[in-house]
Amino acid sequence: MAIRNIMLSSLLAHPILTIFLLPVTLVVLRSVYRISPLHPLSHIPGPLVPRLSSLWLTYHAWIGDEASVVDALHKKYGTIVRNGPNSVDISDGAALATIYTERGGFAKTKFYENFALPDGVHMHNSIFSETDPLTRAPRAKAVAVLFSTSNLRQGQDLIYACVDKFVARLAEGKKSSQARGSAPLNILNLTRGLAVDAVSSYLLGKSYGALSEDSDQNKDEKRAVRKELAEPMSAAGMVDTFVAVGRFWYLPSWLFKLVESWDAWWNADEEVTHSLARVDDFVAGVVKDAEASISANAAQWKDKATVPATPNHPLTSYPARLLQAGFNSSETRAQCKDLIFAGSDSTGMNLATILFMLAKHPECYRKARDEILASKPGFDELQSLPYLRGVVKEGLRLSMANPSRLPRIVPPESWTFKDTHFPGGTEISCTPYSLHLNPEVFPDPFGFKPERWIDPSEEMMRDAIPFGLGSRQCIARNLATVELYCAVARVIEAGILQGAVTVKSEIEILEWFNSKVIGERIDLVWQ
Numbered sequence: 001m002a003i004r005n006i007m008l009s010s011l012l013a014h015p016i017l018t019i020f021l022l023p024v025t026l027v028v029l030r031s032v033y034r035i036s037p038l039h040p041l042s043h044i045p046g047p048l049v050p051r052l053s054s055l056w057l058t059y060h061a062w063i064g065d066e067a068s069v070v071d072a073l074h075k076k077y078g079t080i081v082r083n084g085p086n087s088v089d090i091s092d093g094a095a096l097a098t099i100y101t102e103r104g105g106f107a108k109t110k111f112y113e114n115f116a117l118p119d120g121v122h123m124h125n126s127i128f129s130e131t132d133p134l135t136r137a138p139r140a141k142a143v144a145v146l147f148s149t150s151n152l153r154q155g156q157d158l159i160y161a162c163v164d165k166f167v168a169r170l171a172e173g174k175k176s177s178q179a180r181g182s183a184p185l186n187i188l189n190l191t192r193g194l195a196v197d198a199v200s201s202y203l204l205g206k207s208y209g210a211l212s213e214d215s216d217q218n219k220d221e222k223r224a225v226r227k228e229l230a231e232p233m234s235a236a237g238m239v240d241t242f243v244a245v246g247r248f249w250y251l252p253s254w255l256f257k258l259v260e261s262w263d264a265w266w267n268a269d270e271e272v273t274h275s276l277a278r279v280d281d282f283v284a285g286v287v288k289d290a291e292a293s294i295s296a297n298a299a300q301w302k303d304k305a306t307v308p309a310t311p312n313h314p315l316t317s318y319p320a321r322l323l324q325a326g327f328n329s330s331e332t333r334a335q336c337k338d339l340i341f342a343g344s345d346s347t348g349m350n351l352a353t354i355l356f357m358l359a360k361h362p363e364c365y366r367k368a369r370d371e372i373l374a375s376k377p378g379f380d381e382l383q384s385l386p387y388l389r390g391v392v393k394e395g396l397r398l399s400m401a402n403p404s405r406l407p408r409i410v411p412p413e414s415w416t417f418k419d420t421h422f423p424g425g426t427e428i429s430c431t432p433y434s435l436h437l438n439p440e441v442f443p444d445p446f447g448f449k450p451e452r453w454i455d456p457s458e459e460m461m462r463d464a465i466p467f468g469l470g471s472r473q474c475i476a477r478n479l480a481t482v483e484l485y486c487a488v489a490r491v492i493e494a495g496i497l498q499g500a501v502t503v504k505s506e507i508e509i510l511e512w513f514n515s516k517v518i519g520e521r522i523d524l525v526w527q
């Protein structure tokens, strides 16, 4: 009692010192608690610094080596490792089912909400960034049918139209590269262009026109496409801006907003501003078209059976479905913008990686070409060609479009995995990088070996999670898969990769949530 009174009176006597010392004391006490045996995760192995502070993960996310650094922890400490004061990563595929799939899986962590999108002054969570399953459900339900295999089959002409334009641009790029003495062609730019055009044509009811010279795009864009087919498409600035958000997504929301605004100001660039405005205009246009179509067809819509089933009909497009499900125009615009981002970055990166690997491994290219030329597959046969399937699956395994952990929260009732207990509220994750490069499941993990998928083990099927898993897996998995198969098959069939070689031996990335290809180029030249 006496000690307490002495402490209190000295603190009151020096209020300035108290204001300074109190938070420092609290931080020190919290740090001591986090590394003490009293902490509920004290039984999980891991190095000292991440146990002390979540700044460790924040730092590694920022510099872009999070996935490989966490993988190195697994190599040192085992399959279950503590990578933050309240955070654990598991590199054992047996944990996937409970974390992501069974009974809807565990909820996404709050920092997903840092990926919310603006529409003017309003921020909206997208289907991706929404953490509350009840809020996400009606939005996902409104659009899910567009991603069904039967809908995609009906919309195959739209996808093939984009793919054929892409193949033509790639062929032009090859010619121009050869004419300029083997100048490098940035295929990432073209694959991203295909992805934006496929998503916009198939889901938004109108092509963005990233690959078009003869569309109604403005002159600057036409010139950019013509110049060397390696200029960034106009949506690139917007896509890169959202990719870059992944480097500080672990920050608390208030700090995230400050850092994001500072970053936008510090890195202000005319091209990015133009890109953001162009995507905003495009999205505003498709939402307006959907609204006009809904009011023009109000009577027809009353009888749902009369609405045409074609996927790009103005009444059945992605924005039209959201509007008719009762979501306002502002939110619908934000959801559409998210598609342009989610749909172009990952599909573009995966397709470019597959083409890069085929150029790097001409023996694989020859096998895939022989198979395709022998079977002349239609849309429905593509995914059952064994070697082509191996090429696509191996590309998805190695491309690391989303290399880092997919974090979730252990529910309040807690969870025990293989005798290790995790209290409710623990941040828990599996990391695609560690699972995809696990030599016990994928021998010679860095090697590009399509044949390993001809008779895959159960563990391979379980641990390859390029699209995530369970109820929050990629909503557009079927669409992205169809795009990859159609594009890879048509590029191989056209013989464009004959004589192609890669400029670099590896694709170097920053391991942000959506990885960034360093230099934003994946170059090929032709010999």
Ligand code: HEM
Pocket (backbone or CB within 6 Å): 127, 128, 129, 140, 199, 339, 342, 343, 344, 346, 347, 350, 401, 402, 406, 407, 465, 466, 467, 468, 469, 471, 472, 473, 474, 475, 476, 477, 479, 480, 481
């Ligand atoms: C090869 C291409 C693609 C890959 C590898 C990919 C990967 C992923 C992954 C890993 C997730 C889950 C993230 C998590 O659990 O935290 C995800 C979710 C999502 N993706 Fe994709 N994606 C691809 C293409 C697309 C496309 C083309 C679109 C849109 C047209 C899209 C839209 C979405 C959306 C909306 C979600 C959130 C789903 C939800 O939480 O309910 N993705 N994607």
